[in-house]
Amino acid sequence: MVAPRKGAFAEESAEVEVLFANMEKMKALTKKIQASKNRLETSGKTVQEAIRPVYGSTQKLQTTNRNIDRILDAIDKLRAPLEHTNQEDRIIKRGLRNVEFSDYIASLDRTNAALQDLKRSNFRANQGAIADLSALLKRGTKELEDAFREILRDSCRQKADPLEYVVKNNPFPVIAQDKLSTLRLINTHISNSFAQISQTDVRETPTQRAYAEIRGEFLSNSLKNLASASVNTAKKITADAIYKKDQNGIGIYARAMEGLFVAEYENITNIFPRDEWTATCSNTCAAPVNDFSKTLRELNGHIQRNLTTDCFLGYEIVGIVTGLAIRLDQRVSTLKQLIYDSATPIRETSKASLYKLLEDTRTRASTLVALPMDGAAVPVTAATMSRLQEMTNYLEPLSSILASLGDGGWKSPQTSASPLPLSLDVGPNTMKLFEHYATDTVEALLNILLGKATALLKGKNLQGVFMSNNIAIIERMIRSSELAPLMESYSSDKLERAKKRASMAYLDSWREPSGYLLDVQYTNRKERPHSGGAGTTDSTAIVKALGSKDKDSIKEKFKNFNTSFDELVARHKSYKMEREVRTHLGKEVQTIIEPLYGRFWDRYHEIDKGKGKYVKYSKVELGQLLAGLS
Template sequence: MVAPRKAVFAEESAEVEVLFANMEKLKNLTKKIQGSLNRLEISGKSVQDAIGPIYGNTQKLQTTNSNIDRIIEAIDRIREPLDQRSREERILRAGPRKVPLQDYMGSLDRTTQALSDLKRSNLRSNQQAVAELSTLLRTGTKQLEDVFREILRDDARPVEPLHYITKQLPFPTLSSETTSKLRLINSHVSASSVQLSQNDVREIPTEKIYHEIRGDYITTSLRNLAAASVSMARKTTADALYRQGTNGIGTYAQGMEGIYLAEYENICPIFARDEWGTVCAATCQSSLNEFSKTLRELNTHIQKNLMTDCFLAYEIIEIVSNLSIRLESRTGEFKYPIADSLKPIRETAKQSLTKLLEDTRSRVQSLIALPMDGSTIPVTSDTMTKLQTLTVYLSPLSSIMTSLGDGGWSTNVASASSSSIPSLNFDVGADGKQLFAHYASDMLDSLLSNLETKSRTLLKGRSLQGVFIANNVAVIERMIRSSELEPLMTSYGSKLETWRKKGTAMYLDAWREPSAHLLDVQYTNRSNRPQSGGVASTDSSAIVKSLGSKDKDAIKEKFKNFNASFDDLVTRHRSYKMEREVRAQLGREVQNIIEPLYGRFWDRYHEIDKGKGKYVKYDKSQLASTLAGLG
């Protein structure tokens, strides 16, 4: 047992010794490796110190090479437009008539881009090339502008607006094919113009071409309407009032609106959105100048015939203002130019309101005679006709009167400055109607007060003066009731009633004389005085018998005087020329006064001549019939 164990231990001991021997060798090897590493680190550091500058120089060389490559590329790009000029020059010099339009515009685009690239390079050596390319681009653009002009001229033949207005047809517009071509040309010319412009202001030649050609088309098309508006204003009858719609200004405005809106439809697909308004305004400017000239000529005519043709001024204000509102709502333009063109006529319209009042007053004051039959005079009906005509123009009148202020028509000072832009929106509300009612009242007050003053001077007798006033009041009232004045002048009824009562009182003043003859004296202290009331108390025979001779003579004289005065007044009443309602009203008033007085007097004293009719000319029925005939 011992021998085998010793053998095992000896073997294990030998292995341990081998292991220790290997570990020693490994330790020695590790030291050698560490020494090698140290030596390698020192060598690497030496190599790094030696190679570092070489590596840095290599990187700089790489960067330099890269920059050189980029410069070469830039030079190639810069030279490319120069090389391209010769290629594009052939196309652009040939012109759009020999080269398809799309190809021509493509060449123009490439030339525009080449010029832009050259300008960005900002190299002095390229300035000559920039000049040459600019000349080429200018030539190409000019030829494209000529094409733009030719296309427009092909569709610029003037039209007859009346054809479209009377048949209610839309005004002609450019075809979609034409507008597409024009849009393409405009966009290319615009891009080229930006490169060719020497300043910040963009002057687009196509815009100028458009508003010159199309502007002339519009002006020429509307010229006949302008001439017709002026010629139709000429008067054939000097004192005839202007009648609504008899001037061509309404048709002129219709033509302007139709052709302007059609032109706006043409402009929108051709030009950029922010250019629509300016191009449209520039295109229509020439025709607007013609329109302003026409309005000035009409204004001159109105001023020369102010009392009859001021109504044309009101009509023009309404028509033109509404035209401005509609155009502005559709295009955003024309408000201020049209307002400016309307200023002279608006000022004339303001002045006319004062002049109408002055004319009414002066026409009455200048009369040297009045009708001796008490009939009305033409001034009254003329004044009412003018007021009736004014109601047709309440919309513009409301605006004008508002600018003058309530009562401003009675002075020569307008409350609104003529340089201000008037409101073009008409709103005939309560205020506008009230202002008109005040104006009409002022005119009628002036008319009636001057008529009364003139009648006192030229007519003999208050009775005739009363008939004259009553007749004029009747005409005024009748013409108010039979027109649009009635709802506007309800408040003036009380004033007319006052004037009617004044005329009636003046007329009845003459009937005091026969009325006075029907009054008698009764003595209440006499036993045989008549009893009051009842038929029995008016026994004419008993009353006459109770009278003394002097009293009888006095009663006879009263009957004679009454008959003479009554017959004279009846004759005079029948000689007056009265309006139907005046004759009926004054007849009733006379009957209400005379009939009861005469009836009482006749009941008491008709037996004074015992039925012979020597003193008592009328019995009660005869007098009633005569009085009834006065109406």
């Protein structure tokens, strides 16, 4: 049992020894591996330290390489438009006359695009190329601008007399459609190029300036003759002649200007973009509007020098210019204020004229040093009414003038009147203002004439005739004109009362013969004279019943009546009377005298037994004579 056990231990012991031996080898190997690892790490560090600079340089080289690639790409891109420069240079330098228009425009477009690309690159090296392309584009743009001007000048050679279009009421001609299309295309390319080559922010393009310059001159030249005619037709032939409507050429001038401006605005809208319409139209029409303003200033000077006769020209101009401004506002709104402002001096003169006319009426009436001894009306009456009649032809402009003055504002010089409204409305309120002005004028005239008649004419009858004549002229001129509806209330009220006062003044002298036809009735006598109509009056019985004193009194009354009556009839016939005045006053006299005389004659005509010694007129004869007074 022992022997086998020892053998087993010996075998296990041998295996352990072998195991320890292997472990020793493993340790030795581990040490070798560790030593190798240490050497490897040391070598790796050495390699890493050696490679690190090389790696960094490689990254830099890669970045540089990428930048170089980009630069090459940029250069390739830049070389592409530059390669075309020589071609565009040849096309542009040949000129528009030697190249198809479409090819020339396309060349400019390519040049413009190349210039935009170069500017975006922002390379300093490209500055020379940018300058070259800018110069080339500028040259091409100038060539287009010259072509633009030439087309416009050619359009202006088709001259037409504006008067012909106004008289025939035809629309004014516009630029031909094919030329408009070319002008529009040129303007578009010049505007695009101008944005590239302009060094500053200039809002007005060369085409806008060219259009305003050339077409503005064309408009001014077209209207020059009408402007001269407006000034020439204002010259007076007769110094005191009142201006009549449409005698001056300003109306035709304004209508021609309106037609030309409307046509020009249509041209502009077909050439320029919408945001340029207003500025281009204003600049184009500035010169002709200035000429119009100058013409109005000359006319204003003429009106001021002849204010009492030619103020009506001022009213006409106010109406014409206001209407023109309103109509243009509907089609060419940019010109409204320019046109309206051109008449400002004439508006101020027109406002001042209303006071001046009223003051002129007062002055002319007040400075009368003598009145007609035949009772005739004075010329100032007809002149005043003629002016009021003429005013009715200008109610539209006068309505705005009166509104700016306010009710009664014409009674004194105005220094702070309201501005005139841009309107031609004529309503009840403005017509009331005119009625008040006309009434003030007539009242001022009649009051002064009444004072003059009282001071300078002897006798109420002559004063009555004088005032009746002047009132008749006023009444007639109101009734026969547009003043009738405007002054209806005045005519039926104040003027009618003045007419009655004048009649009463004249009839005052007829009280004397009327008084001789009144006899005394004795009611306490048994046999008093019979009364009644002609058919029941017995003149023989009445006269027979009179005492000697009463008969003498009746004879004296007939004699005095005859003398007074004949004198008044002769005086009546000697007076200068307006037709309606003679009729009116004659009937008034007949109404008073004929019934009194008829009654007196019926009672007492037998006083001289038909011998005619005292009874000069029969009833029929007196009636015929009285009827002849009318």
